[in-house]
Amino acid sequence: RVDIQADLEEADFYLQQGLLEEAQQVCQRLTATHPDHSGVLQLKEQIVQRRETSGGQAVADVEFDSLTQTTEAAVELDLGDIGFPVAETSPVESFDFHNSTSDIENSIDELHVEITTELGPELADSQRGVVTVITDDDTESSYNLGIAYKEMGLLDDAIAEFDKAINSPSRKLDCISLKAACYVDQRKFDEAEGVLTSGLSDSSLTIKDQVLLYYETGLLYEAWHRYADALSSYQVVADNDPQFRNVTVKVGELKDLVDDNAIISETSRVSYL
Structure with missing residues (x-):
């Protein structure tokens, strides 16, 4: 069982230290299990605001991210x-x-x-x-x-x-x-x-x-x-x-x-x- 409060406190600590990536990882984990929790929604907002005020653009060049995983499939493009x-x-x-x-x-x-x-x-x-x-x-x-x-x-x-x-x-x-x-x-x-x-x-x-x-x-x-x-x-x-x-x-x-x-x-x- 996920301890929401503990994870929120952990994410808040990361934000105070300026560790946005670590806070983002905790946020993603909580979003997967409690997407509608008010604390999780507030955490998302804080991360977005920190990214906007950190001095860099929220989005840089968009790349087609690395496609490195393999799988088998029968569907073929004609x-x-x-x-x-x-x-x-x-x-x-x-x-x-x-x-x-x-x-x-x-x-x-x-x-x-x-x-x-x-x-x-x-x-x-x-x-x-x-x-x-x-x-x-x-x-x-x-x-x-x-x-x-x-x-x-x-x-x-x-x-x-x-x-x-x-x-x-x-x-x-x-x-x-x-x-x-x-x-x-x-x-x-x-x-x-x-x-x-x-x-x-x-x-x-x-x-x-x-x-x-x-x-x-x-x-x-x-x-x-x-x-x-x-x-x-x-x-x-x-x-x-x-x-x-x-x-x-x-x-x-x-x-x-x-x-x-x-x-x-x-x-x-x-x-x-």
């Missing part, structure tokens, strides 16, 4: 249905792709988010349990709240806010990417794939937008150890914009990786004859 050419590749055995983490951490370097001065009161109200009414036209507030929640590790809350802001044309692509990133942080790779697949099926996206989502889909599959699918996604990007980031390098590396694993698989099968 790239052909989207209308792009798909490279034919063979299934690949699991392999530790050492360079994927650093690439993924820099995968959304175009997306820069700045919390506006109006965000503070809205977020404070939300943390106190006060219902903040956000109109359909005020999607920017939802988007910024989502960013703040994501930075605090409150991923379910962040996803809910991105769902509100995703109808804004100017934020749609950002919300798709960030919502998928939240699911990845939760190790819900199937859900992340679903978000990206749904985004790619939107006929209103420009080719440039689709290229970005295909690249992120490639990063997802690469971290998921679905290298043949990753190669197909990167190939779509290379066919439409060969200068996009390091996609040419990605395609070359994965082609070698797919070919090597295909040879290993064939050799292993022959050895049993």
